[in-house]
Amino acid sequence: MYVPRAFAESDIRTLHQQMQATPLPVLVTHGSQGLLASHVPLLLNPDEGPNGTLYGHLARANPHWQALAEGAEALVIFAGEQAYISPSFYPSKAEDGKSVPTWNYLAVHAYGQAEVFDDAERLLTLVSRLSSKHEASRPEPWAVSDAPRGYIDSMLKAIVGFSLPISRLNGKRKLSQNRSTADQLGVRNGLLATNNPQDHALAQLIAKE
Template sequence: MYTPKAFKVEDLAIIHATMRQHPLATLVTLTPQGLVATHLPLMLDETRGEYGTLIGHISRANLQGRNSDPTLEALAIFTGPETYVTPNWYPSKQETGRAVPTWYYAAIHAYGKPSFFDDPEHLRQIVTRLTDQHEAAFPAPWKISDAPRTYIDSQLKAIIGVELPITRIEGKQKFDQNSPAADRAGVIAGLRSLNDPCKTEVADLMTNIESKLTPKP
């Protein structure tokens, strides 16, 4: 991933936090038919490996599970907060006119050799962990045990598991950290004025980054 120094994220805690907050990833592998990509939620197990291990499942009918070369590196792409940015928010544009539109975003590329499996009990554990993780925010979380076991068993037969021990990882936050502070402040104000939850999320992240960029007196 092309990452200028100003946008590079090396703090593993920040990278992991983004992966947990935005778990829907794109898993890219190489098959004899060429590159194949699947969009799926991936759970991060930080206790396994130097960078953690990604865990999820795909449809049994998905050829990615059968045709991917297990000896080659795969890529899991996570996309964090993102937004279009208009030049009208830059004070410098008002002064010089020298500004163009851009896109702000956070992205993570996690690499490793994937393994696919179909052991029923292992799959049940994964589905249970994924469910518990994503249901935790609800007042009355749904649990695997809420459905008939025979029904869950039939659903498990339709999927296979995937694990990706991360061997290298890249983090990027492109929020114009290399631009004048006044322009960044203008973008934050512009995003907040839209009253859009997604735009506000970017503004909040930028505010957090700004606190680290601004020297303390």
């Protein structure tokens, strides 16, 4: 990921927050099977290793886990808020016309080599934690233990787990930091004037920046 200095984010707590807030990151590898990409929910243990460790699972029928087992370096992409930025948002456009469209966005790229596992108890712990995370906000959260154990055991045989210690992290927060204060305010107001909730979320981040 190309990261100009003005948009670089290196604070590990901020990076981890973005990663934990991304419900479905993209796992990418380039190994003997070529380029592979899978959309997978992941858990982050921020205290395991210098940059944290990611945990997830893939369907056993998905050849992607084999690429991980072969030792291919993995890239995990965590995409955050994003919005199209129109030149009309910039007050400076009225002065000199020297403006073009761009895109503001947040992204974190995590790299590492994974270990795969299919131990049933370890997989059970993983899927239980994943379910708890994504069910937590529901009025009546579903738990893995709600399903018959025999059924869960059969489902566990159909997946392969992996842990991915993060060797390096790249973070990018492109929030018009390279523009004047007036133009930044114009971008914020322009985004708030749309009907897109994601535009509004990005506008709030610009305000905090």
